[in-house]
Amino acid sequence: MANSNFGFNFGFGKRDDGNDDNNDFNGGIGDFLNDLGQMLSGLGSSMNSSDGESVNYSMTERIARQQIGAQDRPITNTDQQQVQDAVRIVELWLDDATYLPASENKVVAWNATDWLTNTLPAWKRMINPVVAQMNEARLSGLPEEVRDAIGPILGIFSSMSSANFGAQLGNALGDLATQSLSGSDFGIQVAPEHTTALLPHSVNHIAREIAVSPQDVLMYLAAREAARQRLFRHVHWLSERLVSSVEEYAAGLELDNSAMEEAMRNINLESQDPAAIQDALNQMQGMDLEPKIRSRNTGATTRLETLLALVEGWVELVVTNALGDRVPATAALNEAWQRRRRTGGSAEKAFASVVGIEFAAPKVSEAKELWKRVTVAVGEERRDKVWDHPDFLPLAEHLDNSAEFIDSLLDDADTANFDPIAEITALEEMLAQKSEEEQAEQKEWPKPKDQKPEDNQDKKSDDSDK
Numbered sequence: 106m107a108n109s110n111f112g113f114n115f116g117f118g119k120r121d122d123g124n125d126d127n128n129d130f131n132g133g134i135g136d137f138l139n140d141l142g143q144m145l146s147g148l149g150s151s152m153n154s155s156d157g158e159s160v161n162y163s164m165t166e167r168i169a170r171q172q173i174g175a176q177d178r179p180i181t182n183t184d185q186q187q188v189q190d191a192v193r194i195v196e197l198w199l200d201d202a203t204y205l206p207a208s209e210n211k212v213v214a215w216n217a218t219d220w221l222t223n224t225l226p227a228w229k230r231m232i233n234p235v236v237a238q239m240n241e242a243r244l245s246g247l248p249e250e251v252r253d254a255i256g257p258i259l260g261i262f263s264s265m266s267s268a269n270f271g272a273q274l275g276n277a278l279g280d281l282a283t284q285s286l287s288g289s290d291f292g293i294q295v296a297p298e299h300t301t302a303l304l305p306h307s308v309n310h311i312a313r314e315i316a317v318s319p320q321d322v323l324m325y326l327a328a329r330e331a332a333r334q335r336l337f338r339h340v341h342w343l344s345e346r347l348v349s350s351v352e353e354y355a356a357g358l359e360l361d362n363s364a365m366e367e368a369m370r371n372i373n374l375e376s377q378d379p380a381a382i383q384d385a386l387n388q389m390q391g392m393d394l395e396p397k398i399r400s401r402n403t404g405a406t407t408r409l410e411t412l413l414a415l416v417e418g419w420v421e422l423v424v425t426n427a428l429g430d431r432v433p434a435t436a437a438l439n440e441a442w443q444r445r446r447r448t449g450g451s452a453e454k455a456f457a458s459v460v461g462i463e464f465a466a467p468k469v470s471e472a473k474e475l476w477k478r479v480t481v482a483v484g485e486e487r488r489d490k491v492w493d494h495p496d497f498l499p500l501a502e503h504l505d506n507s508a509e510f511i512d513s514l515l516d517d518a519d520t521a522n523f524d525p526i527a528e529i530t531a532l533e534e535m536l537a538q539k540s541e542e543e544q545a546e547q548k549e550w551p552k553p554k555d556q557k558p559e560d561n562q563d564k565k566s567d568d569s570d571k
Contacts, residue, residue, distance in 0.1 A: 159236040161264075161271030162229065168275025169221050173282055177217045177306075184305045188214040191327040192301055195427070199332055202427035204489040208331070208338035210301040217282040220304060224288070224295040228278065228459060231348060234355035235462070236270055242358050277459045286311065287330040292413040292467070294337045294344045301334050303327060315441045321434040328424045329442075336416060340492045343416070350409040354462055357402030410467050411501045418472025422480070443470070468504045475499060475507040482511045 189212045196207045215223065240263070286307050288296025296302045308326055312319040337344050400406070421439060428435045447466065479488045491497045491514075503510040 159233060159240055159267060159270065160229075160274060161267040162225070162274075164268055164271035165275040165278065166221070166225065168272055169279035169282060170218065172276060172279025173217045173221065176283075180214045180216050180219070180305070185214045187323065188212060188303045188305055188327070191303075191323050192331055195324060195328040195331050198427040198431060199328065199335070199423065202423045202485070203332070203335065204486040205335040205339050205492075208299070208301065208334040210299045210334050210338065212301045213303075215288075215302050215304050216306055217285070217304070220285050220288075220302075221278060221282045223297055223300075223302070225278070226297075227293075227295040228274075231351045232274065232459065234352050235358070238355045238358040240266060274459065281459065283307070286326050289330065289333045289337070292333070292416045293347050294333075298344075299338065301330055303330060311441075315437070317434050317437060317441075321432050322438065324432050325424070325428065325435060325438045328428055329420055332420045332423050332427075333416065336419070336492065342495055343412075343492070346495055347409065347412060350405045350412070351462060353402050353405040354400050354409070357400040357405070359399060359401060361399050406462060407501055409462070410465060411504070412498075414467035414469050414472040414504060415476075415498060417467060417469045418474075419476050421469065421473045422476045471504040472499075475504060475510070478507050478511055479514065483514050487514065 192212045199207070213219075284307070286304055288294070288300060288302035303323070303326060305323065308323050309319050312322040315322075421442075425435060425439060432438075446469065476488060479491070491499075499507070499510045
């Protein structure tokens with residue numbers, strides 16, 4: 106949606122007589138808008154069914170379901186049992202490849218309609234701030250007199266915009282529903298919390314495309330989803346950080362009219378040269394002069410790219426190590442997954458078509474190599490403890506040069522092994538031992554009141570001699 110043609114343009118020129126007096130302008134445009142309001146007042150109820158939201162989600166779901174169509178088959182008990190068995194087995198294998206424990210999630214099998222129904226709440230949370238800010242940016246880009254003039258029918262235009270967004274979102278989500286293989290294909294948890302979901306019908310379709318047995322594909326995808334869910338369950342800040350990056354991006358959305366402004370400068374009306382003006386107008390034909398929606402918070406996009414790369418790179422390394430010789434097709438499946446990421450159904454394409462954030466393809470291969478080197482340097486447990494806090498994670502520049510990050514882990518090795526409880530216990534034992542030694546020394550040197558009589562007699566003799 107970002108940098109897109111969503112929404113509606115409000116193009117109002119001068120009156121034919123060239124008079125741009127505000128009263129005449131407001132009167133003329135006011136009459137036009139009143140007539141337009143009467144014309145639009147008879148629109149169907151579906152246009153106004155968004156309950157005031159920026160997106161008409163009723164329309165979104167209806168169109169998405171239509172796009173999924175009759176090709177969606179129900180999930181059988183056999184499908185459900187196969188998915189649960191696959192997840193149970195790969196969880197045991199993952200225990201050998203990661204320090205993070207199993208998620209203990211509810212395991213479910215979905216079809217495309219189930220995916221749409223269960224993931225829509227997560228998409229809404231990410232989409233709402235983007236669309237709301239886009240609408241605000243569009244209105245703020247209008248001249249003040251135009252904003253005042255369209256006030257009486259602003260609600261109608263809002264409903265039209267909501268329906269427009271709803272229709273396009275429905276097409277995008279309907280397409281994604283038929284492509285998705287799990288509840289977090291995109292590196293983001295769009296499935297409900299504590300849910301491990303796989304789509305067995307889509308798994309079988311992929312198996313036919315890449316000529317790998319459905320059982321191997323199911324085990325591979327189950328391992329990927331189970332590994333992601335370990336992260337989402339035990340790295341408590343992760344899901345929220347991914348969503349907050351989208352919200353931060355949305356907060357900085359603004360309208361960029363530079364293309365139109367540049368085109369108007371090129372016309373140069375002050376030259377009063379009809380030929381030059383006509384030539385400039387001809388050059389404008391076919392140009393994209395639509396105002397662009399851009400975000401000031403480009404850093405949020407970079408952070409999202411990096412975090413998605415780190416998640417998927419970690420998942421790919423852990424799954425490869427866990428499946429190993431157990432699933433000989435693992436290498437081929439990794440290659441197929443990488444092709445899928447580049448050509449469709451990937452996180453960046455999902456966000457570009459649904460959430461509206463356009464970002465470069467995550468450097469998953471570079472992230473996988475980084476995690477591999479970290480494992481060699483400091484071991485699996487220390488590697489996985491990097492996820493304890495977002496400040497511990499590698500930065501974007503570390504994906505291309507992991508040496509600096511690994512050096513920092515090695516430098517902190519002593520600190521990482523520091524056990525404050527053990528240190529306090531050792532200190533208490535040392536103090537107790539020192540106290541016992543002091544008491545023993547005091548027993549060896551009697552106090553003055555315990556002196557023997559002969560010692561006192563000797564002291565008296567010495568005093569008399571003096």
